Amino acid sequence: MKRPLPLYRTLAASLRADITSGKFKPGDSFPTEMEICEIHSVSRHTAREALRILTDDGLIERRRGAGTVVVGERVAAFAQSINDFDSLLQYARDAHFQVTERCDAGSEILDRYGLTGDFIILEGIRRELDKPPQASVSILVRRDLAPDLADGAILEGSISERIEQQHGIPIARVTQRMEAVALDPKSAARLDLDPGTPALSAIRRFRDGSDEVILLSISLYPAGRFAYEMQLERR
Amino acid sequence: MKRPLPLYRTLAASLRADITSGKFKPGDSFPTEMEICEIHSVSRHTAREALRILTDDGLIERRRGAGTVVVGERVAAFAQSINDFDSLLQYARDAHFQVTERCDAGSEILDRYGLTGDFIILEGIRRELDKPPQASVSILVRRDLAPDLADGAILEGSISERIEQQHGIPIARVTQRMEAVALDPKSAARLDLDPGTPALSAIRRFRDGSDEVILLSISLYPAGRFAYEMQLERR
DNA sequence: CACAGCGAAATGTCCGGACAAATGAAGCGA
DNA sequence: TCGCTTCATTTGTCCGGACATTTCGCTGTG
Numbered sequence: 101m102k103r104p105l106p107l108y109r110t111l112a113a114s115l116r117a118d119i120t121s122g123k124f125k126p127g128d129s130f131p132t133e134m135e136i137c138e139i140h141s142v143s144r145h146t147a148r149e150a151l152r153i154l155t156d157d158g159l160i161e162r163r164r165g166a167g168t169v170v171v172g173e174r175v176a177a178f179a180q181s182i183n184d185f186d187s188l189l190q191y192a193r194d195a196h197f198q199v200t201e202r203c204d205a206g207s208e209i210l211d212r213y214g215l216t217g218d219f220i221i222l223e224g225i226r227r228e229l230d231k232p233p234q235a236s237v238s239i240l241v242r243r244d245l246a247p248d249l250a251d252g253a254i255l256e257g258s259i260s261e262r263i264e265q266q267h268g269i270p271i272a273r274v275t276q277r278m279e280a281v282a283l284d285p286k287s288a289a290r291l292d293l294d295p296g297t298p299a300l301s302a303i304r305r306f307r308d309g310s311d312e313v314i315l316l317s318i319s320l321y322p323a324g325r326f327a328y329e330m331q332l333e334r335r
Numbered sequence: 336m337k338r339p340l341p342l343y344r345t346l347a348a349s350l351r352a353d354i355t356s357g358k359f360k361p362g363d364s365f366p367t368e369m370e371i372c373e374i375h376s377v378s379r380h381t382a383r384e385a386l387r388i389l390t391d392d393g394l395i396e397r398r399r400g401a402g403t404v405v406v407g408e409r410v411a412a413f414a415q416s417i418n419d420f421d422s423l424l425q426y427a428r429d430a431h432f433q434v435t436e437r438c439d440a441g442s443e444i445l446d447r448y449g450l451t452g453d454f455i456i457l458e459g460i461r462r463e464l465d466k467p468p469q470a471s472v473s474i475l476v477r478r479d480l481a482p483d484l485a486d487g488a489i490l491e492g493s494i495s496e497r498i499e500q501q502h503g504i505p506i507a508r509v510t511q512r513m514e515a516v517a518l519d520p521k522s523a524a525r526l527d528l529d530p531g532t533p534a535l536s537a538i539r540r541f542r543d544g545s546d547e548v549i550l551l552s553i554s555l556y557p558a559g560r561f562a563y564e565m566q567l568e569r570r
Numbered sequence: 571c572a573c574a575g576c577g578a579a580a581t582g583t584c585c586g587g588a589c590a591a592a593t594g595a596a597g598c599g600a
Numbered sequence: 601t602c603g604c605t606t607c608a609t610t611t612g613t614c615c616g617g618a619c620a621t622t623t624c625g626c627t628g629t630g
Contacts, residue, residue, distance in 0.1 A: 341582080341583060341584090342583075343583080377584080378585045378586070379587095380583090381584060384584090398592080399590095399591065399592050399593075400591070400592030401594075
């Protein structure tokens with residue numbers, strides 16, 4: 101039933117694992133294109149597509165004539181990532197997610213977020229105890245992983261951790277995209293605000309070990325109720 | 336002299352111009368790969384590289400079997416992937432800062448951002464080559480570190496790196512705070528938008544080794560022109 | 571030892587071809 | 601009309617090759 105991943109994507113996942121497993125450490129030189137071609141029996145084009153993914157992800161750096169190196173000395177920056185990852189989950193743990201609607205994800209929605217498969221949508225609000233609603237949230241989750249709950253149910257804690265525990269699927273990476281948007285009428289009503297109110301849109305894609313998106317959340321934090329802070333340390 | 340741009344880059348610029356000039360409007364279908372090949376006399380590979388640039392910039396969307404369409408203005412955003420210290424600086428390097436105003440920082444402003452000392456304010460816009468203004472920026476910098484430039488000057492590259500090099504003060508840490516706001520009239524005018532338009536506010540504090548703030552920047556990225564992407568790796 | 575020059579190696583650019591997969595429209599039949 | 605199939609179109613994937621450009625180590629010369 102599953103469509104097989106393209107070769108260059110599985111290759112990228114394999115090379116990514118070589119880095120995260122510690123086979124190649126930050127600062128190490130990475131195999132050359134030709135070496136990858138021979139080792140994995142692929143064309144140079146395929147190898148380059150895979151390397152491009154790692155480059156875009158900031159895992160490696162490439163210089164013409166010089167070669168490829170694993171991005172070096174990112175101890176501090178990576179510590180930052182750990183902090184972020186944990187604090188992201190910590191925040192999710194502290195807040196409650198109140199479901200107001202549950203429906204299937206149409207192809208249009210799936211298309212918009214680049215998802216493939218059978219997903220359902222959970223809509224609702226996220227709030228901390230005794231506080232006004234903090235965000236309007238839409239969650240797209242694969243049907244076989246979705247929690248079994250009815251409209252109006254209140255879900256405590258982090259959905260991603262729930263999935264990890266109940267289905268044994270570890271989340272390997274989260275990519276996050278933030279931008280400013282105007283509140284749509286539906287979300288505005290949920291948060292008791294006027295449509296058009298500025299809001300911070302955070303789209304998070306939770307990925308498993310093979311880089312497949314298994315959960316996608318769209319959070320709308322209205323102006324004044326939420327700020328995202330982060331620190332970047334120089335190495 | 337300037338090194339000549341690769342063919343796929345000039346082609347991308349040409350295609351980008353076709354969109355920004357209005358030759359192709361949002362929602363229009365875009366020439367197919369083969370049409371571009373014939374019109375510009377390039378190989379399909381080169382055409383695809385150019386189209387990939389426009390796709391990464393969010394100017395077009397492509398669907399297998401269906402074709403290529405210019406995306407609606409609403410959705411068009413220039414995603415910036417920033418997941419560590421280096422890429423934050425890299426982003427600053429690629430963009431130009433155009434100064435529109437220079438004045439002293441009053442005590443009220445300094446108080447608001449918790450600064451002490453003698454600061455001046457540089458206001459202006461930040462943009463990348465061939466792209467519309469991306470952000471309205473206010474920079475508070477210590478007077479003795481401020482670059483010597485007049486109104487209307489264009490500053491290339493990163494201001495923080497400039498300070499590091501010219502004054503030998505290394506930046507040790509950057510803290511960043513992001514939230515949604517409504518555009519104030521002044522910034523709105525600079526970006527040619529209506530006041531009240533949603534925007535992403537990013538306040539960055541650049542600190543030296545002793546944790547003193549030596550530069551503070553307030554960037555307002557209007558909705559639809561900028562998205563902030565980051566990756567969190569589990570370790 | 572310093573240095574210029576050379577050349578191997580590595581990535582970047584560009585071309586060609588082939589097949590796969592998805593789309594959408596046209597045609598066909600019940 | 602509605603539904604189904606067929607088919608050309610379009611983008612995605614993968615392969616092969618060629619040359620350009622940059623880097624870096626080696627080597628010979630002074």
